[in-house]
Amino acid sequence: MAKKGYHGKILWINLTDKTSQEEVINDEVYELFIGGYGLAAKIIYDRQKPGLSRFDPDNILAVMSGLLTNGRAAFNGRWILAGKSPLTGTWGDSNCGGDFAPAIKNAGYDGIFIVGKSQKPVYIVLNDKKVVFEDASHLWQKVDAVDTEEKLKQVHGADYKVICIGSSGENLSLISGVVNAKGRLAGRSGFGALMGSKNLKALCVKGTHLVEVHNADKVWKHTTDLLTDLVNNLNDFGKTMKNCGTAGTLTDSAESGDSPVKNWVGVGSKDFPPEVADKINAFEVTKYEREKYACYGCPFGCGGICEVPGKKLLKETHRPEYETLCGFGVQLLNDDVESIFMVNELCNRAGLDTISCATTVNWAFEAYEQKFIDSKTTGGLKLEWGNNETVVKLVEQMANNEGFGAMLKDGLREALIHLNLEDKAFTAMHVHGQELPMHDSRNKEGGLGLGVGYETEPTPGRHTSTFAGIDDYLEKEKKELALHSKVLNKFYQKLKFQPKYNLSYQSTDSEMGTSLKNASCGEDIINAMGLCNFGFYLGPLVPFVDWINATTGWDNSLDDYLLVGQRIKTIRHAFNLRENIDVPKIRMPERARGNPAMKDGPNAYSPNVLMWDDAKKAYFAAMEWDPETSIPLKATLDKLNLQEVKKEIYG
Numbered sequence: 001m002a003k004k005g006y007h008g009k010i011l012w013i014n015l016t017d018k019t020s021q022e023e024v025i026n027d028e029v030y031e032l033f034i035g036g037y038g039l040a041a042k043i044i045y046d047r048q049k050p051g052l053s054r055f056d057p058d059n060i061l062a063v064m065s066g067l068l069t070n071g072r073a074a075f076n077g078r079w080i081l082a083g084k085s086p087l088t089g090t091w092g093d094s095n096c097g098g099d100f101a102p103a104i105k106n107a108g109y110d111g112i113f114i115v116g117k118s119q120k121p122v123y124i125v126l127n128d129k130k131v132v133f134e135d136a137s138h139l140w141q142k143v144d145a146v147d148t149e150e151k152l153k154q155v156h157g158a159d160y161k162v163i164c165i166g167s168s169g170e171n172l173s174l175i176s177g178v179v180n181a182k183g184r185l186a187g188r189s190g191f192g193a194l195m196g197s198k199n200l201k202a203l204c205v206k207g208t209h210l211v212e213v214h215n216a217d218k219v220w221k222h223t224t225d226l227l228t229d230l231v232n233n234l235n236d237f238g239k240t241m242k243n244c245g246t247a248g249t250l251t252d253s254a255e256s257g258d259s260p261v262k263n264w265v266g267v268g269s270k271d272f273p274p275e276v277a278d279k280i281n282a283f284e285v286t287k288y289e290r291e292k293y294a295c296y297g298c299p300f301g302c303g304g305i306c307e308v309p310g311k312k313l314l315k316e317t318h319r320p321e322y323e324t325l326c327g328f329g330v331q332l333l334n335d336d337v338e339s340i341f342m343v344n345e346l347c348n349r350a351g352l353d354t355i356s357c358a359t360t361v362n363w364a365f366e367a368y369e370q371k372f373i374d375s376k377t378t379g380g381l382k383l384e385w386g387n388n389e390t391v392v393k394l395v396e397q398m399a400n401n402e403g404f405g406a407m408l409k410d411g412l413r414e415a416l417i418h419l420n421l422e423d424k425a426f427t428a429m430h431v432h433g434q435e436l437p438m439h440d441s442r443n444k445e446g447g448l449g450l451g452v453g454y455e456t457e458p459t460p461g462r463h464t465s466t467f468a469g470i471d472d473y474l475e476k477e478k479k480e481l482a483l484h485s486k487v488l489n490k491f492y493q494k495l496k497f498q499p500k501y502n503l504s505y506q507s508t509d510s511e512m513g514t515s516l517k518n519a520s521c522g523e524d525i526i527n528a529m530g531l532c533n534f535g536f537y538l539g540p541l542v543p544f545v546d547w548i549n550a551t552t553g554w555d556n557s558l559d560d561y562l563l564v565g566q567r568i569k570t571i572r573h574a575f576n577l578r579e580n581i582d583v584p585k586i587r588m589p590e591r592a593r594g595n596p597a598m599k600d601g602p603n604a605y606s607p608n609v610l611m612w613d614d615a616k617k618a619y620f621a622a623m624e625w626d627p628e629t630s631i632p633l634k635a636t637l638d639k640l641n642l643q644e645v646k647k648e649i650y651g
């Protein structure tokens with residue numbers, strides 16, 4: 001067995017004729033695309049016809065491990081879904097912790113590519129390269145995702161790892177995800193619906209094909225050094241994460257302007273002041289915690305299993321993450337923590353993406369307040385801010401595809417069509433179909449990078465696409481993203497507004513573009529390695545270059561890997577161009593761009609408002625794409641060795 005950390009093999013499964021086939025992938029492809037969604041992007045770009053409708057059986061659903069999965073690096077347990085998103089029609093991907101990633105590799109593969117459509121509901125059992133298709137009709141529309149995992153383990157053995165869909169995927173809800181570890185979701189991009197459209201309920205996977213790495217001692221040495229560093233030099237974010245996961249960031253985010261409030265029209269400090277936000281803060285959430293846990297391959301462990309007394313459904317439930325607490329708490333002015341636990345569990349069992357679900361629910365509350373819809377439309381539900389009982393009922397309806405919830409279960413873009421409210425699109429907080437997460441692009445602290453990411457990332461609306469920490473590796477001075485103070489001062493003079501922002505540093509467009517490029521390409525490398533983002537935020541530098549080299553035997557530099565990131569980003573972007581998507585025209589709603597300007601709170605008169613378009617052009621230029629059209633330049637495609645893309649674009 002070659003000692004390189006990966007198998008060099010993928011598995012194709014065709015649900016139409018119930019066949020499977022192994023394919024060997026050249027080493028060169030791994031060196032160019034690494035693994036994870038990098039490898040998936042290469043395979044899908046080459047094999048999938050453009051223009052397929054959202055549920056065409058020819059759509060490929062890739063289920064990937066990362067290059068470092070099952071090796072000796074830390075944080076290596078993310079599994080990744082990739083394909084054409086049924087929600088946005090763009091390239092889509094989504095990743096998740098839990099315990100499924102190593103099972104893919106143990107089964108003998110780096111990724112599983114699923115095509116076709118079964119006539120009847122099935123699930124797949126993959127054990128050491130042997131594939132069996134099993135009838136799933138006793139589970140379909142009958143058993144939720146958490147119980148499905150339990151039942152399948154009872155039948156096939158507890159050593160199987162399971163991913164599956166719940167009612168939302170079966171109902172083809174465009175905001176549904178795929179569930180693992182009894183309630184962790186690969187939530188974004190709507191892949192639950194793609195799996196549901198294929199009549200595929202679950203994948204159960206195990207095996208004994210261990211991967212060997214090139215120099216295990218060296219990988220382990222870097223890992224143990226990192227672990228020591230984590231003990232000694234954990235930053236404040238790391239300490240918070242260790243104690244209470246992302247829930248720990250809630251109160252600060254609510255007050256700093258990072259959390260949107262009331263569908264992006266409210267102000268945290270005014271509408272949901274600290275004394276109220278504290279009712280759902282980390283302490284209030286973790287007091288229900290029974291035990292802590294870590295995803296596979298993670299030495300850190302930010303997860304928590306909780307129990308809410310007196311609630312049968314909440315006897316064993318995941319601690320809600322920041323996105324859920326903000327979306328169903330701060331945003332909705334809901335200070336009832338148990339209702340947020342309930343909504344979280346309902347979403348996890350149905351397989352609903354809590355981000356998209358919360359953003360859609362918030363829109364409905366504003367629509368009710370503004371009288372775009374009334375009680376007749378909502379079936380009597382009173383969508384009043386802070387009404388936690390209504391929130392729970394509405395999410396239940398969305399999960400079960402009933403009542404007013406059936407109008408919302410496909411997310412905002414479809415809801416506007418169902419309700420004949422397309423003229424109210426300015427209130428619908430989505431980008432190209434994907435609902436915005438709980439991080440405000442108008443915020444001075446990193447909001448500009450977030451907003452540019454929401455609009456330019458091949459999977460639109462993603463808050464993890466601008467991994468600013470990559471600049472640390474380049475040993476550049478850490479600077480705030482560029483502020484064009486000359487233009488801004490004029491703007492503020494006109495408004496007679498005294499900004500509190502630090503305008504002392506002005507970067508050039510090129511510096512701003514490079515910073516955005518590094519952030520964005522860094523994220524593609526992380527997703528190709530199969531590592532957890534949080535590992536990179538905890539203080540110590542993660543030795544990923546050494547890990548990859550010692551795992552594979554390659555001898556590449558940080559710059560080489562940044563080039564890999566640029567290559568992966570470019571091929572994902574090219575997928576969208578080939579789908580005839582005019583990327584520069586993808587825009588957040590004007591409200592998220594700061595038009596009209598907020599007059600109160602930390603995001604008042606956001607400086608970002610004047611910079612979006614320049615920042616996007618600077619980013620495209622830094623990516624060596626045409627700054628106006630975003631089409632990758634010929635020379636760029638030559639440099640990145642993307643001849644297949646060059647042929648597609650230039651003939």
Ligand code: SF4
Pocket residue numbers: 075077097098293294295298299300301302303532533534535
């Ligand atoms: S840091 Fe948290 S989310 Fe990331 S791998 Fe570890 S336990 Fe999972």
